[in-house]
Amino acid sequence: MAINEKRTITKQSIDFPAWYQDVVREAELAESSEVRGCGIVRPYGLKIWELIKAELSRRLEDDGVENVYFPIFVPLENLEAEKDHVEGFAPELAIVTHAGGEELTNKLAIRPTSEAAMYKTYAKWIQSYKDLPLRLNQWANVVRWEKRPRAFLRWSEFLWQEGHTAFATEEEARAEVMKMLGIYQDVYSFMAIPTFTGRKSENEKFAGAVMTTTAEVMAKDGKAIQGATSHYLGTNFAEVFGVNYLGADGVSHLVHQNSWGLSWRSVGAVVMVHGDDNGLRLPPNIAPIQIIIVPIYKDESHDQVLSFCNKIKDDLKVDYRIKVDEREGQTPGFKFNYWEVRGVPVRLEIGLKEVAEGKVTLFRRDNGAKEVIIVTELKNSLKTIMIDIHNSLYKQATDFAVANINRIESWDEIGGQVGWFEASWSEDSESEKQLKEKFGIVSRVLLSEKEGIEPKNKKCFITGKPSKHDWLFAKCY
RNA sequence: CGGGGUGUGGCCCAGUUGGUCUAAGGCGUCUGGUUUGGGACCAGAAGAUCGAGAGUUCGAAUCUCUCCACCCCGACCA
Numbered sequence: 033m034a035i036n037e038k039r040t041i042t043k044q045s046i047d048f049p050a051w052y053q054d055v056v057r058e059a060e061l062a063e064s065s066e067v068r069g070c071g072i073v074r075p076y077g078l079k080i081w082e083l084i085k086a087e088l089s090r091r092l093e094d095d096g097v098e099n100v101y102f103p104i105f106v107p108l109e110n111l112e113a114e115k116d117h118v119e120g121f122a123p124e125l126a127i128v129t130h131a132g133g134e135e136l137t138n139k140l141a142i143r144p145t146s147e148a149a150m151y152k153t154y155a156k157w158i159q160s161y162k163d164l165p166l167r168l169n170q171w172a173n174v175v176r177w178e179k180r181p182r183a184f185l186r187w188s189e190f191l192w193q194e195g196h197t198a199f200a201t202e203e204e205a206r207a208e209v210m211k212m213l214g215i216y217q218d219v220y221s222f223m224a225i226p227t228f229t230g231r232k233s234e235n236e237k238f239a240g241a242v243m244t245t246t247a248e249v250m251a252k253d254g255k256a257i258q259g260a261t262s263h264y265l266g267t268n269f270a271e272v273f274g275v276n277y278l279g280a281d282g283v284s285h286l287v288h289q290n291s292w293g294l295s296w297r298s299v300g301a302v303v304m305v306h307g308d309d310n311g312l313r314l315p316p317n318i319a320p321i322q323i324i325i326v327p328i329y330k331d332e333s334h335d336q337v338l339s340f341c342n343k344i345k346d347d348l349k350v351d352y353r354i355k356v357d358e359r360e361g362q363t364p365g366f367k368f369n370y371w372e373v374r375g376v377p378v379r380l381e382i383g384l385k386e387v388a389e390g391k392v393t394l395f396r397r398d399n400g401a402k403e404v405i406i407v408t409e410l411k412n413s414l415k416t417i418m419i420d421i422h423n424s425l426y427k428q429a430t431d432f433a434v435a436n437i438n439r440i441e442s443w444d445e446i447g448g449q450v451g452w453f454e455a456s457w458s459e460d461s462e463s464e465k466q467l468k469e470k471f472g473i474v475s476r477v478l479l480s481e482k483e484g485i486e487p488k489n490k491k492c493f494i495t496g497k498p499s500k501h502d503w504l505f506a507k508c509y
Numbered sequence: 510c511g512g513g514g515u516g517u518g519g520c521c522c523a524g525u526u527g528g529u530c531u532a533a534g535g536c537g538u539c540u541g542g543u544u545u546g547g548g549a550c551c552a553g554a555a556g557a558u559c560g561a562g563a564g565u566u567c568g569a570a571u572c573u574c575u576c577c578a579c580c581c582c583g584a585c586c587a
Binding site: 040049050053057064066068120121123124144145174176178179180185186190192194257258259260261293294295296297298326328329330331360361362363364365366367368369370381383384385393468469472508509 | 510520536544545546547548549578579580581582583584585586587
């Protein structure tokens with residue numbers, strides 16, 4: 033029987049959103065719950081998030097960021113303090129009106145993000161310039177009652193990390209914004225995902241921020257996913273919450289603040305960037321199981337084959353997340369497909385033939401290639417193969433993204449674009465609204481490297497007015 | 510919130526001119542056996558207040574009304 037004749041996953045080319053949902057379900061990443069827009073993340077899916085989290089956590093710690101935890105509830109009045117902030121988040125707030133059997137006099141919002149939850153306390157903690165910089169991070173759940181939920185990419189409740197920092201000067205704060213953006217780019221590289229990093233437009237920036245930067249990811253259907261963000265908040269929140277410090281000059285100053293976050297949306301990005309018609313393809317770094325051993329035996333060879341498999345597992349388990357699929361009653365073919373759907377990067381097929389010859393048959397999920405490797409060389413080969421799988425996934429994703437960014441010069445060329453496009457833009461807010469209304473397309477990012485250079489076309493592709501920079505535009509999730 | 514759609518065992522779904530529906534089939538599950546190099550086969554078994562409520566009727570999964578939930582396409586967003 034041909035591979036995947038028994039198909040449970042819609043082909044990408046037929047219906048990408050359906051494919052995505054199929055993969056999320058079939059790979060047992062997550063399923064929907066009784067609560068609208070809230071997902072149940074299953075062990076396999078959560079493990080991927082935990083591996084991403086571990087990598088980011090390590091980098092934050094290296095950079096001297098400390099973890100804190102603030103309450104899930106935020107007094108509504110705190111949220112309402114910053115005007116742009118509340119306007120941005122009010123429509124999607126979940127609010128607690130009753131507790132302990134009584135109606136609350138002061139209503140509590142479930143945090144949609146924690147600026148308003150944390151900064152009153154920051155005002156207390158920060159007194160002198162000697163208390164700065166303050167660089168804290170929290171791993172938390174937040175709730176945003178979005179109109180249109182989507183597995184991992186936009187659930188009403190989601191897990192993320194949010195960093196909240198305060199500096200004496202704008203220069204220091206802005207420098208950190210870019211540093212964090214770099215860390216996010218690195219974490220995505222860890223997932224073998226290329227990102228396009230830079231600044232957001234006025235329309236697209238975070239509610240309450242002076243400047244928002246983003247790491248944009250291209251999904252396989254050509255849409256954009258905002259992979260992470262890093263904001264310079266200026267003194268907007270400091271003013272409202274009274275976060276100021278006494279400087280060496282003996283004068284009181286407002287602090288300059290940043291916030292930055294990455295959520296388990298990144299898991300959705302992994303699916304949408306690396307997945308194929310057979311399901312998930314995971315880069316080794318974030319694969320819950322990196323090597324799956326499928327024993328192939330007959331009754332009389334059962335014990336012999338299994339013990340050979342377990343010996344190999346024991347040999348490799350120090351270096352890899354590895355497992356022997358010892359389930360009885362399933363055929364090898366079933367197991368092959370089972371683990372391919374789940375994206376396990378490497379499979380070792382071991383039958384009597386391999387046992388006799390002291391070899392293993394190695395299958396790569398990224399390209400479907402099979403090769404036979406002598407057991408004594410396996411350890412060395414795996415080192416190279418794992419790196420190669422990572423690089424090949426990264427390259428495929430990069431090639432795809434680059435191939436799907438077109439340069440356009442005028443409004444007339446917008447229709448029929450599949451992926452993203454680059455165009456010289458006046459950065460006029462009204463023109464962006466037009467673009468959104470007409471085509472459902474928005475600006476995604478002004479790449480950092482394009483920040484300082486002249487646009488290729490002096491005329492804005494929408495308004496014809498003088499353009500400022502070359503921006504990337506796309507439909508998005 | 511606008512547009513569209515769907516609710517039937519764990520999952521997919523047939524049935525909707527009312528009447529052998531005492532609800533069919535597939536997947537999955539369980540038991541026994543035979544199998545195991547690309548999603549095995551045979552035999553048997555368990556599992557359903559047909560989204561909820563009210564109504565019409567001798568009779569409702571099927572018709573009427575009300576409500577609820579979820580999904581998809583938009584506006585919003587990590």
